[in-house]
Amino acid sequence: MDVLSHLHRQIADFTASLHREGFLDEQFTQLQKLRDESTPDFVNEVVSLFFEDCEKLVTNMARALESQTVDFKQVDSSVHQLKGSSSSIGATKIKNICIAFRTYCEAKNREGCVRCLQEVDHERVLLKNKLQTLFRLEQQFVTAGGSIPALQ
Amino acid sequence: MVEENNFRVLVVDDDSVVRKIHEMMLSKHGMEVWLAENGKAAVDLHEAGARFNLILMDLETPIMNGREATRQLRAMGVDSAIVGVTSCTSELEQRNFMAAGLNDCVSKPLSIHKIASFLPFTNTKNVITHGCTSSSSNSNRIDNEST
Numbered sequence: 001m002d003v004l005s006h007l008h009r010q011i012a013d014f015t016a017s018l019h020r021e022g023f024l025d026e027q028f029t030q031l032q033k034l035r036d037e038s039t040p041d042f043v044n045e046v047v048s049l050f051f052e053d054c055e056k057l058v059t060n061m062a063r064a065l066e067s068q069t070v071d072f073k074q075v076d077s078s079v080h081q082l083k084g085s086s087s088s089i090g091a092t093k094i095k096n097i098c099i100a101f102r103t104y105c106e107a108k109n110r111e112g113c114v115r116c117l118q119e120v121d122h123e124r125v126l127l128k129n130k131l132q133t134l135f136r137l138e139q140q141f142v143t144a145g146g147s148i149p150a151l152q
Numbered sequence: 153m154v155e156e157n158n159f160r161v162l163v164v165d166d167d168s169v170v171r172k173i174h175e176m177m178l179s180k181h182g183m184e185v186w187l188a189e190n191g192k193a194a195v196d197l198h199e200a201g202a203r204f205n206l207i208l209m210d211l212e213t214p215i216m217n218g219r220e221a222t223r224q225l226r227a228m229g230v231d232s233a234i235v236g237v238t239s240c241t242s243e244l245e246q247r248n249f250m251a252a253g254l255n256d257c258v259s260k261p262l263s264i265h266k267i268a269s270f271l272p273f274t275n276t277k278n279v280i281t282h283g284c285t286s287s288s289s290n291s292n293r294i295d296n297e298s299t
Contacts (some may be wrong), residue, residue: 027261034176042176050169080212084239085169088261 007141011151014134023127028090033152040148044135050089051128057082058121065114075113076105082120093123162197164188164218165210165237170260174208177264190214191221198225204232206270208262211238211249219252226253235270237262 018024035042057078064075083098097119104112138151161183163174175185186204188194190213207225209218216224222234236249236257246257258266 027263030263031173034173034180039176046169046172046176049172053167053169077212080239081167084210084260085167087239088167088170088173090261 003144004141004146007137007144007146008150011134011137011141014137018130018134022092023130025090025092027087031089035148035152037148040142046089047131047135050085050091051124053085054082054094054120054124058117058124061113061117065110065117070108070110070113072105072108072113076102079105079116091123091127094120094127097123158184159206160184160186160204162186162188162194162202162204162207162232164191164194164207164213164221166190166213167210170210174262177262177267181264181267191216191218191224194221195224195228198228198230203230207232207234208237209234209254211236211240211245219249222249222252222254233270 015024019028031043031046061075061078064071064078079098079101083095083102086094086098097116101113101116101120104116141151142148159182161178163171163178163185165171165174165187166189171187171189175187178185186197186202188197191209192215194207194209195216209222211218213221218236218238222236225232225234233255234253236246236254237260238246238249238257239260240246241259250257256270
């Protein structure tokens with residue numbers, strides 16, 4: 001098997017595993033289909049933006065949950081935003097945690113909120129590492145002479 | 153290169169990830185995309201004379217939410233297709249949003265197939281704008297500073 005075919009296979013298998021393990025859903029596939037030769041970095045850019053925003057939201061929520069008087073409405077607003085952006089990039093696990101997280105916000109349950117926030121942060125780190133691996137493989141594929149459309 | 157078809161869309165969402173994705177989905181199909189970070193920016197744009205074939209309106213935006221923005225746009229006589237896009241699962245919230253004057257309301261995430269389903273609602277006549285210019289790129293962004 002030549003280098004390109006080997007890399008292509010690796011990328012396909014790795015992507016399939018991310019879907020199988022519930023990290024990503026069909027929405028991520030839709031994003032990948034949007035990129036082409038003129039916008040090869042589209043998915044990377046969107047994902048980078050997502051993780052930047054996600055880290056800010058997690059920091060803000062952590063600060064809010066440490067307050068003596070927790071503003072659950074503010075926390076809920078951040079969770080709502082994170083739920084929207086995570087579903088838009090296909091980050092299933094993070095999205096699902098946000099659904100549970102909102103329930104705890106509505107119930108004004110600080111412990112539940114803190115637990116969910118920890119889960120969100122854990123999944124954020126995991127997903128970021130997984131996607132960095134995927135993007136690295138794709139970059140190797142392109143460097144070896146492969147084209148973006150071949151990855152779709 | 154995709155040929156522009158003068159179909160103009162305004163994407164109203166406070167989330168930069170969502171704006172970027174919707175912008176790509178729409179411009180890839182030849183639509184001219186304008187971006188607004190909140191409901192007030194959308195209303196301001198229309199007060200300045202801009203008009204759109206389709207407005208994708210997020211419900212929860214700061215300064216002015218999507219429901220209030222929709223209500224104001226309809227009160228101004230804006231007859232563009234306005235589709236609510238929200239990750240809010242409450243049926244009551246969605247009903248209230250619809251009641252503000254939406255043509256339809258869908259949940260996030262958007263896909264190009266969902267977008268295609270809105271097209272029958274749109275006005276296919278050319279959009280006439282007054283005093284608004286678009287940049288050389290396909291996308292334009294309007295935002296308001298928080299008060």
